[in-house]
Amino acid sequence: MNYLVNEVNRLNYHYYTLDNPLMLDPDYDKLYDELVTLEKETGTVLPQSPTQRVGGEILSGFTEHTHLARLWSLDKAQSVEDLLAWEERVKKAISTFNAANPRNPLPELSFVIELKFDGLTLNLTYNDGVLVQAATRGSGVTGEGILAQVKTIKSIPLEIPYKGLVEIQGEGIMNLSVLAKYNETAAEPLKNARNAAAGALRNLNPKVTAERRLDAFIYNVGYAPDKYFSHHSEMSDFLIENRFKVNPYTRYVGTIKDVISELDSIVACRADLDFLIDGAVIKIADMHTRSVLGYTEKFPRWAIAYKFEAEECSTTLESVNWEVGRTGKLTPVAMLMPVEIGGVTVTFCTMNNVADIERKNLKFALGKEVILRRSNDVIPELLGKLTDENDGLEIVTPTHCPSCNSKLVQRGAHLYCENKWECKPQKVGWLTHFASRDCMDIEGFSQSTAELLHDNHLLRHPGDFFDLQEEQLIYLEGFGKKKAQNLLKAIENCKTKGLSNLIHALSIPNVGKTSSKTFAEAFGSLERFSQASKEELLALSDVGEIVADSVLEYFANPVTYGIVRMIRTAGCDPVFEKVEVSVPADGLFNGKTVVITGTLSTMGRDEASFILEGLGAKVTGSVSRKTDFVVCGENAGSKKAKAETLGIRIILDEEFIQLIGMQ
Numbered sequence: 001m002n003y004l005v006n007e008v009n010r011l012n013y014h015y016y017t018l019d020n021p022l023m024l025d026p027d028y029d030k031l032y033d034e035l036v037t038l039e040k041e042t043g044t045v046l047p048q049s050p051t052q053r054v055g056g057e058i059l060s061g062f063t064e065h066t067h068l069a070r071l072w073s074l075d076k077a078q079s080v081e082d083l084l085a086w087e088e089r090v091k092k093a094i095s096t097f098n099a100a101n102p103r104n105p106l107p108e109l110s111f112v113i114e115l116k117f118d119g120l121t122l123n124l125t126y127n128d129g130v131l132v133q134a135a136t137r138g139s140g141v142t143g144e145g146i147l148a149q150v151k152t153i154k155s156i157p158l159e160i161p162y163k164g165l166v167e168i169q170g171e172g173i174m175n176l177s178v179l180a181k182y183n184e185t186a187a188e189p190l191k192n193a194r195n196a197a198a199g200a201l202r203n204l205n206p207k208v209t210a211e212r213r214l215d216a217f218i219y220n221v222g223y224a225p226d227k228y229f230s231h232h233s234e235m236s237d238f239l240i241e242n243r244f245k246v247n248p249y250t251r252y253v254g255t256i257k258d259v260i261s262e263l264d265s266i267v268a269c270r271a272d273l274d275f276l277i278d279g280a281v282i283k284i285a286d287m288h289t290r291s292v293l294g295y296t297e298k299f300p301r302w303a304i305a306y307k308f309e310a311e312e313c314s315t316t317l318e319s320v321n322w323e324v325g326r327t328g329k330l331t332p333v334a335m336l337m338p339v340e341i342g343g344v345t346v347t348f349c350t351m352n353n354v355a356d357i358e359r360k361n362l363k364f365a366l367g368k369e370v371i372l373r374r375s376n377d378v379i380p381e382l383l384g385k386l387t388d389e390n391d392g393l394e395i396v397t398p399t400h401c402p403s404c405n406s407k408l409v410q411r412g413a414h415l416y417c418e419n420k421w422e423c424k425p426q427k428v429g430w431l432t433h434f435a436s437r438d439c440m441d442i443e444g445f446s447q448s449t450a451e452l453l454h455d456n457h458l459l460r461h462p463g464d465f466f467d468l469q470e471e472q473l474i475y476l477e478g479f480g481k482k483k484a485q486n487l488l489k490a491i492e493n494c495k496t497k498g499l500s501n502l503i504h505a506l507s508i509p510n511v512g513k514t515s516s517k518t519f520a521e522a523f524g525s526l527e528r529f530s531q532a533s534k535e536e537l538l539a540l541s542d543v544g545e546i547v548a549d550s551v552l553e554y555f556a557n558p559v560t561y562g563i564v565r566m567i568r569t570a571g572c573d574p575v576f577e578k579v580e581v582s583v584p585a586d587g588l589f590n591g592k593t594v595v596i597t598g599t600l601s602t603m604g605r606d607e608a609s610f611i612l613e614g615l616g617a618k619v620t621g622s623v624s625r626k627t628d629f630v631v632c633g634e635n636a637g638s639k640k641a642k643a644e645t646l647g648i649r650i651i652l653d654e655e656f657i658q659l660i661g662m663q
């Protein structure tokens with residue numbers, strides 16, 4: 001097992017950290033599967049095992065972690081003047097020291113420049129070569145433990161050659177290409193890579209973290225009592241030797257003038273990076289100088305962060321497109337004369353809604369210059385008109401749907417097309433939403449697939465998914481036998497998705513992912529949910545009048561109710577399963593290792609394991625000193641005897657049923 005763990009970890013290192021795969025994917029998968037099987041058979045999982053990267057059970061909360069050494073924040077420079085002032089302070093401190101220590105002066109001042117990544121700061125603790133904790137920055141003194149989440153980042157080594165106690169800092173990020181790929185099939189696109197990474201790492205369900213496919217750049221050794229570095233480059237080498245992913249951009253320069261010209265070149269190449277940065281960090285390269293300069297109350301005196309400003313520019317507003325979404329909501333989109341900002345060419349930009357157009361004084365801006373701002377977010381934003389005069393053409397608020405020409409209604413700040421059943425973007429929107437990852441996760445079904453099948457009269461609404469036939473698909477453009485079969489297989493597979501996914505997929509107005517989960521837990525089946533009374537709905541936490549009415553209207557409408565029935569009749573009718581509940585932290589089985597042996601009277605061993613895992617337990621195959629409980633059914637043999645010898649608590653069949661709350 002040790003061999004397999006090491007081998008898979010080594011292959012991962014080459015694949016994710018060095019970007020230099022050593023093996024073809026199928027061969028890798030074979031090794032990985034072998035390890036999974038071995039772990040299942042033996043009931044042993046090493047802490048550094050790569051199988052721990054997929055995300056385990058849902059956690060009930062964060063544990064606090066006290067950093068071994070404080071995580072400092074950095075002093076900030078917004079301008080070249082700020083940088084020069086910092087250099088001045090540093091030089092003064094150095095000459096004071098040198099005057100007092102003429103025989104042992106500090107070396108010539110030199111700097112190291114690194115990128116300032118825009119994600120979530122991570123503090124990784126390794127002991128005896130194994131990753132034992134990972135935490136957020138928090139207050140700098142204590143942070144939140146997020147070990148299970150961080151383990152899903154494949155470029156972070158679970159095991160390192162160095163055996164001493166160390167804390168290592170880096171930044172958890174989401175690559176922009178990964179974000180774009182994720183958004184292709186996400187029900188609710190993530191707007192910003194920083195929030196996507198930070199949100200994923202602070203999610204109590206590590207499986208969600210794993211889905212986001214995060215990465216990390218490592219840049220500092222924060223605590224290493226048995227290790228001394230004399231120069232930044234030594235520390236950097238230490239990180240690389242220990243298999244950490246260090247960003248290749250690191251520049252050593254001799255003068256602040258070189259620093260400033262280097263900053264310009266970072267700005268110039270910023271748009272080509274596959275990750276967000278919001279500036280650069282400048283540090284003094286010599287470690288002895290660092291210790292002489294020391295810290296203020298908040299910052300090290302030997303480092304400073306140079307933050308890039310949000311960029312603004314102006315361009316011409318050429319026209320406004322009104323786009324219809326899944327819910328019938330119209331969004332005005334500004335079509336702009338192409339303009340480069342932050343190294344990216346922008347040709348359009350959302351204007352949010354009618355009220356926003358008024359608020360930003362853009363009502364008469366058509367054909368005129370408008371101000372565009374792009375902060376570190378991917379999505380640019382219109383700030384307003386360049387001049388105050390209303391001298392442009394009017395942005396006319398449409399009265400009829402640009403797609404189906406039915407009359408629009410205004411609700412709050414938004415315009416809606418209510419012609420749900422004959423308005424193509426709404427139909428395609430629902431199909432795409434239904435198939436998206438957060439809903440039924442029909443693999444390979446994108447918006448363009450939805451449009452193609454809709455235009456060929458094969459799909460009108462999600463109820464039609466389950467009637468699709470291979471011979472209808474194979475002659476479609478871009479389809480063939482293989483692709484048709486794959487799609488049908490993916491549709492068949494989606495029937496195993498959980499109830500909360502299905503409720504979310506139904507696209508009930510005002511019902512998102514969270515309330516879908518609430519409903520799944522409360523009602524247990526689609527049938528029960530569709531019959532819920534207003535009182536029952538309002539009794540749930542977070543459910544108000546608007547949501548309750550939306551649910552009632554949805555099921556009272558013969559069309560939507562009919563579609564739901566089609567979906568259920570096709571065999572897509574999941575019931576709520578315990579595993580979806582978050583685990584109560586104080587539960588008897590939470591965090592405990594349990595062995596099941598013998599024949600249980602009311603359920604099979606697999607089912608019992610499933611329930612125990614839902615309660616936070618780890619179910620293993622063999623009894624050892626690490627076992628907390630042994631559940632014994634009829635004819636329990638040697639495992640029961642061993643548990644008795646070791647003094648492990650034995651839970652008999654009847655008591656077990658009571659403890660898991662089934663009686």
Ligand SMILES: [Zn+2]
Pocket residue numbers: 324401402403404405406417418419422423424
């Ligand atoms: Zn319409």
